[in-house]
Amino acid sequence: PTTHDDLRDLHDLPSYPKERDDYINPARALLTGPPISPLRFAGGSTGWLVTGYHEAREVLRDPRFSAERWRGDDAMRPVPESVRRDRSSGAGSFLAMDAPQHGHYRGQLTRYFTVRRMRELEARIEDIVADQLDALEAAGKPADLVRHFALPIPSLVICEMLGVPYEERELFQSVAARLLRQDRTDAEFVAGKTELDTFLRTLVEAKRKDPRDDLISLLTAVDELDDEEIGGIAGLLLIAGHETTTNMLSLGTFALLRDPEQLERLRADESLLPQAVEELLRYLSIVNAFPVRIALEDVVVGGVTVTAGQSVAVSVPAANRDPALVDDPDRLDVGRPRSSHLAFGYGIHQCLGQHLARIELVAGYRGLLRRFPGLRLAVPPEQVRMRSDMVIYGAHELPVTW
């Protein structure tokens, strides 16, 4: 197997391509490169980029690769030194933990995120979608679909689940917008995280005194969890629960509006919606430059040796466009049978909220199709401001008319 030592010109290594081609398609460099190749991380260290579907699954399911981010370097944003030093700042945030600690926290939540549990929420989610369709219409045309539709729906849903007052959305939405910027400074990261932690700690304390019918209150009844850990779990759910789905709702709409043939197929046959959602998740792969894992020992992947301590960035957009996953991967096909795509990750960290996200996406797209038969972009596509500066891809605003 090849190692970095065998590769000359280490200082010439590419860094992760931030820009996408034609707003939506991942950069050519990601799609045409070898399944695993050397990469320079934003923090300056050298590691590997995985673009192959099978290699991505290998990395994500192998316990020799750690998700503890304080150990290494992120693809586009180095983990701040202060966060690396202070591991306690990640209390409860199991996205960045390994087994068995990871399972200790995730295990407290799985029962609240089952398919059955989510089905019970479906009617409420449809009401929320209907309200936001009204809000979009009331905003008058042209309207920003992100602001009046794609952002409020997942924010309202996760707020209700957790018991976070929706009036406080400014705080967590703006923290998310700052934390998920690719070029954010360490100081901004620490400041944003502290703001969110303080807000959630106060909320957890209030719910411990006066429990309500919500997830944070339920967690205060779990003996093994203290307030700091519950705050960490709530913060993870709050950020992961609204940013991702928001961008899938708006970028998915953008992709369909630019592809009238696929849009018409969907309008003509709504029963395609669940598989269309899977296809949009695969095709758009909004998770831009993570997961990142750190090798705990030397591991051979796709013929190269990742040496202990090196970071590996898995490119979900590239893996999901690998012909090893589906035929003709660069084609959006809303009738494509559901694939085993990696849009929700893979292995022990595979998205906890995936069933919830699917229900929100089906309800959201269906609502838009029914209420606005004449929906179209209000500006030329090249004027839509894309989120190339963010860790989660999408559109900053999507001006639409009808």
Ligand code: HEM
């Ligand atoms: C994990 C994507 C919606 C909560 C993940 C991961 C991905 C992902 C790729 C794995 C990260 C890794 O391996 O490092 C998405 C996408 C979504 C979405 C594309 C929407 C379309 C949601 C929602 C929730 C949520 C609605 C809310 C409840 C989580 C949590 C984790 C996670 C808690 C961490 C799981 C763990 O570490 O065990 N998500 N997600 N996600 N997601 Fe999502």
